[in-house]
Amino acid sequence: MTVAKINNKVFNFLKQRRGLLLTTSMCLLVIYLLFFCSTTRPTWEGLIDVLSNRNPPAWLVPSLPGEKTDVTQTKIYKRQKLAQFKVKANTVNQDIKTVLGIKTAITEDLAQGNSTPWAKLKIDVAAAGNTFVEFWGISIITYQGQTIIVGENSQPINLNDRVLRWQKEIEVSAKKYTLEPALIAAVIEQESGGDPNSVSPVGALGLMQLMPSTAKSLNVNPYDPAQNIDGGAHYLQIQLKEFGNLPEALAAYNAGPGNVENHSWAKIPETLNYVQRVPNLINKYERLWNENRSH
Secondary structure, eight states: OOHHHHHHHHHHHHHHTHHHHHHHHHHHHHHIIIIIOTTTOOOHHHHHHHHHHSOOOTTTSOOOTTOEEOHHHHHHHHHHHHHHHHHHHHHHHHHHHHHTTOOOHHHHHHHHSSOOHHHHHHHHHHHHHHHHHHHHHOEEEEETTEEEEESSSOOEEOTTSTTGGGHHHHHHHHHHTTOOHHHHHHHHHHHHTTOTTOBOTTOOBTTTTBOHHHHHHTTOOTTSHHHHHHHHHHHHHHHHHHHSSHHHHHHHHHHOHHHHHTTOGGGOHHHHHHHHHHHHHHHHHHHHHHHHHHO
16 A cells, blocks of 8 residues: 555544544543643542532523522532543543544443444543533522422422432433333332442442443443442343333342242242332322422
């Protein structure tokens, strides 16, 4: 192959990937300035304090008489988003190593799936970028007795509820997997009580208590709350399709599909309690969701 042909192939490759390369470069620059450059690297709590005490920008939402920034809840929300961003930034770093040919743990996973290193990098860069924008731009205000997230859909939420504070992530996964949000919320309460850092004695992780092997098979990071909810919702959808009814799907989620297939789940006290309790929680969250929509 001549030098001219090689140069032409390189040019065409860069031309086809210019959008991704530009986005990746911008993300890498932000990551470098925030994590590695001693001159620009901020004290995270200091940055969170500055961002949380400012008034919501007018371009995000018009100023309303009587609105007030809830500094405490804004700080909590930004800490959660920052933790999510750090996880996603690390994923992007692993993706880049894979694209450059440096062997990582995800190389084998990609080879076995339908994704490509470039496609995964594009998705993960976008996810990291969106999370950072949310960390930077979102504020939480109180207005007429309601707590509202400013910068997403400006929708009322209940940040004092350990489960409903994940309302956005729940609704995204519910729509993606054609599930009722109340079902996902009920499983979260039963599994972890809404604690994203929950770890069970057998090693199940996060809000929906995903086993590491299950999370890996679903291609989600169980330490990222949004991905944990996505993975749990996806796993629920799989069980509902497999068994065709909610009790057995819940039993499979709790005790494993094998115990449902051999009809032994009803002999497991924990699973029997699980299957009886979750529907009651579904009723609770259906009511709360309807109340929220009516406001």
